[in-house]
Amino acid sequence: MSRNKQRTAAATDATAATTAPATPAAPATLSYVTPTEFVELPSRGKFYPSDHPLHNKEVIEMRFMTAKDEDILTSPALLRNGLAIDRLIENLIVETNVNANDLLLGDKNAVILAARISGYGEQYNVNVTCPNCEASIEHQFDLSEIPHQNGTIPEDDNEDVYLTPEGTFVAKLPKSQFSVEFKLLTGQDEEYLEKVALKTKKLNLPEASATNLLKRLVVSVNDVNVTSEINNFIDNMPAQDARFLRACVVTVTPNVDMTQEVDCSSCGTLSEMAVPFTSEFFWPN
Numbered sequence: 001m002s003r004n005k006q007r008t009a010a011a012t013d014a015t016a017a018t019t020a021p022a023t024p025a026a027p028a029t030l031s032y033v034t035p036t037e038f039v040e041l042p043s044r045g046k047f048y049p050s051d052h053p054l055h056n057k058e059v060i061e062m063r064f065m066t067a068k069d070e071d072i073l074t075s076p077a078l079l080r081n082g083l084a085i086d087r088l089i090e091n092l093i094v095e096t097n098v099n100a101n102d103l104l105l106g107d108k109n110a111v112i113l114a115a116r117i118s119g120y121g122e123q124y125n126v127n128v129t130c131p132n133c134e135a136s137i138e139h140q141f142d143l144s145e146i147p148h149q150n151g152t153i154p155e156d157d158n159e160d161v162y163l164t165p166e167g168t169f170v171a172k173l174p175k176s177q178f179s180v181e182f183k184l185l186t187g188q189d190e191e192y193l194e195k196v197a198l199k200t201k202k203l204n205l206p207e208a209s210a211t212n213l214l215k216r217l218v219v220s221v222n223d224v225n226v227t228s229e230i231n232n233f234i235d236n237m238p239a240q241d242a243r244f245l246r247a248c249v250v251t252v253t254p255n256v257d258m259t260q261e262v263d264c265s266s267c268g269t270l271s272e273m274a275v276p277f278t279s280e281f282f283w284p285n
Contacts, residue, residue, distance in 0.1 A: 034063050036094060039114040042106040042148040042254035047167040047184050053097050054107070055167075061094040062111065065119030073282050085112065086187070101188035106255035108187045110148065113256060116281060117143050126280050128262060128273055135266035141275050142260070151254035161248050168219055171248045173241035178233075180245060181219040184253055189216050211235060214245060 038059040045057035054060065069091055078084040086100040089111055093100075100108065116124070122144040127136050154161045154169075161171045168183045196212055214234050219225060221233050234242075258275045275281075 034066055036061050036063050037114070037118065038062075039111060040148065042110055042150055042256060043104050043184075044150060044254070046153065046163075047104060047151070047252075047254070049166045052102070052167075053095055054103075060098070060107075060111065062092045062114060062118070063094060065092065065115055069119070082191070088115065101186065101191070103187050104254065105185045105187060105190055106149070106151070106253065109256045109258070113143060113146060119282070124275065124281065126276055126278060128276060130262075130264040130266060130269060131271050131273070132264060132269040133267040135264060137262075137265050139262050139273075143275070145260065146275070147257050149253075149255050149257055151252045153252065161252070163252075169248065169252055171245055173237070174244050175238040175240045178222050178237075178241070180221050182214075182217045182245070182249065183219055184249075185213075185217065192216065210242075210246065213249075214242070217249060 039062050040059055041054065041057065043054075045054050048055045065088075069088060072078060072088045072091060073084055075084060075087075078087055089100040089103075089108070090098070092115055093111070100111075103111065122142060124141040124143055125138060126141070128139050129136055153163055159172065160174075161169055163169055164181070168181050170179055170181045172179055193209070193212060193216060197209060200206075200208065211234055215231050218230050218234060221230055224230070237245075259272045260275065261270055262273045263270050
């Protein structure tokens with residue numbers, strides 16, 4: 001082949017190379033992983049039975065709230081049955097074998113609080129009623145300032161109250177000298193007591209919230225665990241014993257302190273008020 005022909009062939013090949021269609025670029029992909037956080041449990045896991053997934057666990061891993069999670073809070077069926085918050089909690093907790101209703105009430109409150117902060121921030125603006133002048137005022141609660149109350153675990157040498165390996169407590173009553181084993185309140189217990197209180201109100205029956213609480217918490221009396229016998233004892237126990245037992249429950253119960261000081265713009269009174277769990281808690285303006 002002549003040199004001219006070689007040059008022509010080379011030029012043709014170069015032109016073909018430069019005009020060949022480019023390979024299409026791969027489409028862009030969008031990858032996003034919802035962040036998680038570890039939320040401290042007021043109970044530190046110390047009051048769950050040994051077979052519970054949170055036994056001796058001080059923290060629980062939770063996802064941040066997402067737009068899809070908001071659908072749970074607007075579901076008419078879940079709202080009507082009072083299940084929206086529980087379903088939300090179970091959706092956010094990373095560990096799949098944790099049931100929201102089985103959480104100790106203080107731990108459940110801590111999880112709800114963490115969900116609200118991750119979803120909408122620490123500031124909560126809501127209208128409250130002044131207990132002094134009854135004026136409706138707008139107040140901003142700082143949810144980051146809500147402290148945990150871990151509950152007081154009795155000393156090992158305390159003969160009046162002690163913690164069992166299964167997370168229950170045994171108290172020796174001062175008057176009757178009976179030994180009463182009791183558990184801590186769970187979300188399920190709270191729902192049950194609310195239903196009992198509502199039924200009592202509808203039937204116009206005498207208020208019995210204090211004894212109903214003890215009936216729900218007491219596991220056994222002098223190792224007797226028959227419900228009817230326990231309830232009969234609680235109804236008829238000496239007032240001194242009842243007061244002692246209620247004080248024991250308050251002392252050992254872990255929770256979050258939902259009270260903050262509110263300064264009334266109308267009358268100037270400074271009052272301690274509980275952070276209200278209204279619809280605005282998860283739907284701020």
